[in-house]
Amino acid sequence: MSRIVIALALSGFSLVVAQSPGATPPQASSPAASVASLKQDLVIADRILFDEEFLDTAGHVSVRLAPDRFLMPWRRAPELIVAEDLMEYDLDGNVADAKGRPLILERFIHSEIYRARPDVRAIVHGHTPSLVMFSSSNIPLRPLFSGAGFIGQSVPAFKNGDAGGGVQSADLGRKLAEAMGKGGAVLMRGHGVVVAAPSLVALVQRAISLDTNAQLVARLLSMGDKEPMYIRPNPAGGAADAAGGAGGNNSREWEAYKRRAEMLMKRN
Amino acid sequence: MSRIVIALALSGFSLVVAQSPGATPPQASSPAASVASLKQDLVIADRILFDEEFLDTAGHVSVRLAPDRFLMPWRRAPELIVAEDLMEYDLDGNVADAKGRPLILERFIHSEIYRARPDVRAIVHGHTPSLVMFSSSNIPLRPLFSGAGFIGQSVPAFKNGDAGGGVQSADLGRKLAEAMGKGGAVLMRGHGVVVAAPSLVALVQRAISLDTNAQLVARLLSMGDKEPMYIRPNPAGGAADAAGGAGGNNSREWEAYKRRAEMLMKRN
Amino acid sequence: MSRIVIALALSGFSLVVAQSPGATPPQASSPAASVASLKQDLVIADRILFDEEFLDTAGHVSVRLAPDRFLMPWRRAPELIVAEDLMEYDLDGNVADAKGRPLILERFIHSEIYRARPDVRAIVHGHTPSLVMFSSSNIPLRPLFSGAGFIGQSVPAFKNGDAGGGVQSADLGRKLAEAMGKGGAVLMRGHGVVVAAPSLVALVQRAISLDTNAQLVARLLSMGDKEPMYIRPNPAGGAADAAGGAGGNNSREWEAYKRRAEMLMKRN
């Protein structure tokens, strides 16, 4: 958890948090959500997913801004992202004016999923160890607890050659989106994972729950359990239950995440 | 352990700690215990169980205030709880005046166990990974070391459907209490765990010991040990031995927990 | 590692560290070692072993002061120990004037090993999870890397009944010392572990190495390795190699441990 000390204690972020109204749940999925509000929530998502060790220095989170545009940083480590690092990418992976900053090479993961999935409003790509592990195995990753119900029967896998390479073209992005289908996650063989959700808050919960679920399935099988009691898939829900609550009360989690940031900022 | 930095370094808590007398063991089980003292200990229990990673942002701790009432927060993350967040719930899960704050949806876990178990004075519900794992397995969770003797032969499990849902009604609460029986813990299939104890101090020790015990049993079985040397159950005791001491000298642990909080508060 | 923030950032310790000469290796085994110097090193050992998660709130470290006396704290958590908490225990486990402070219940572990083993100058008793695990298994704990060579062919185990109880009498202490024999460690069934060494610096290295060795043996066996390549036991050495160095140059480690404390003290 101390990663948050590193993830959040950087100048620039304080302003973002300062703009944030107390514990009001973000309206990422509301048409009224302002760009500033979306940027603020995206920065929090980046920092929290780094803090929770879902992201390393090379993962990335994005949020849909409009049917044909999404917000995502330039090629910078999640632990360093501030609002000013966010740019508008279109569905071809282009940015009108990047101000000389390099684009994320795997931006096509995001652009092609947003193109294929109108219901998706937020996406994260990471190289989370527990999920890289399942991406390299034929053992299916199935939902073990309520928070992971969103993955359905099991998480599908996309294979880009046999060297564990990433997705750096629109063509590969389309194939990845096809592999994901209508689900909320897809594994990338020998490389990582992609999680998609209807909002940034749901995305953070789904990502954390999927990582935990992978670790628990691995440990159960290691114990010699031949028949883990997997739960009934709940593709529509899941995220809402990720924190053990119900009815999608994400505000409890979001307040905690924001407060962690505010408290830590005070210490730097 | 650094979670405590996040868990405790929030304004408001300093006052609570300030009210606390040095290393005097809390008198949670004494009829003379004041409400203020119980609130103070409940806040410490919430922060410590978050710090020890037994609780995530959605767990909750409660303490019995009277035969028909108990203290518990409104629906807020344990890492943020201060005395002012605590409200008096009755055994039907009602609060006279919640001041517009949402109640914990799974409050019936607490109300029904307090109703069925006069001997129980403190309860915690969490989604602790190692215990969610055992909740999804037919492999019994048995006591491996002194601190976990309180669980008896093995921890019973309660199943609420097949989607890993929580307990959000008095009826489900009653069934959960029945599943727990006279023991100190019960697993919730695909969801989490509930631990009960005669005091808040014993609760914290039991919760931490149960988590450790689950991790060790899982690792022993993974090693290929066909016959782990489980200990003789000690339902009445256990908590007292959780820290390796004896005779229930919980003050050593409580002093350490309070000091962690005080020291960390100084740094913010 | 962040446990050190909690373990060391307490007033009183700064003075102890202040007394300490830069990176000069402690002379724990030298007859010229002053009581003040031994107390300083004992405090550092307590804090570092807590920081390294070998000790919980209930473990204890002691150092021999004379053939018939040793220094050890009253019943207080290692993370809180300062020089003023240390008292002189004799080989019957008595303290001339404890100033009303409770003695450690398991003091007989120390007194009887010092009585039986003139070569032992430092002892630690902990409830380290990885070692509690091996204490409850018939799978032998054998040395896998250089730092653990001191354990010999495997770590013997002492069983005190079948409830995982501790050692709280001279009689049990004698039996524990017999079980340890001439070795450097002994497991306590369902309870914990005891490590002994010729100096406090060697003790810290041996304790950390034994914990790591237990974790690695468990993981190797879990992988399905039927024939781990254990090393040739090196009862006399071991400690010196614990840090991968040789010739017993413990100063490198001790300087680092002291500096961690000094740096962290500055932050509080």
Place this chain on the structure above:
Amino acid sequence: MSRIVIALALSGFSLVVAQSPGATPPQASSPAASVASLKQDLVIADRILFDEEFLDTAGHVSVRLAPDRFLMPWRRAPELIVAEDLMEYDLDGNVADAKGRPLILERFIHSEIYRARPDVRAIVHGHTPSLVMFSSSNIPLRPLFSGAGFIGQSVPAFKNGDAGGGVQSADLGRKLAEAMGKGGAVLMRGHGVVVAAPSLVALVQRAISLDTNAQLVARLLSMGDKEPMYIRPNPAGGAADAAGGAGGNNSREWEAYKRRAEMLMKRN
């Protein structure tokens, strides 16, 4: 991650970082790289590899300064290293003027690999638990994800006797270099690991990736996976993909590592 608090928050390091130009990627492999720049990057590598728990108090990192000379500290813990601790070693392991400071006993690991491998510009030797584990097993350590492609088909192992001893002579160094061959890593039976790379940035990525790869292979095998889907080896590359990116854009990682140091320095 909190180890970085300990690793970097020491006076002296701030100056090193201060010398460092924003997020400019280090030119370790450029003939124009100044000694000061190499020293700065070596200090960062030492601190980050300690922070990432690849190094304990006894590991060491070196960088080639010229065909017949390399920079490495005197025998001091990586968490304490500052530029002033770095000395010029020749390929016989000698230092012109050590100013009375003890040399690293295992310096021959570095000198002999630099002698045998003109392509190697940076080397690290550590006692990383997951790699010590594989060093004691006949189970091959093969590449599971893109970042570990640099190890080839599997990591070779060097055995120095049966006591897990280190490499403290030129003769043993030569044999270790032979065991490594043309690869990027070699295991040392019962002792540790050595990783080599064309630059310090690549070295840090390779070391972190190899540790992660070892942990994931161990967990996959523990799950009972009989046929993990290892990737196609990529000896030349690997490092560039370690962070999940491509084309060797190491600047993203290096900026993050530098910023972690700068931020933490501000807090002390």
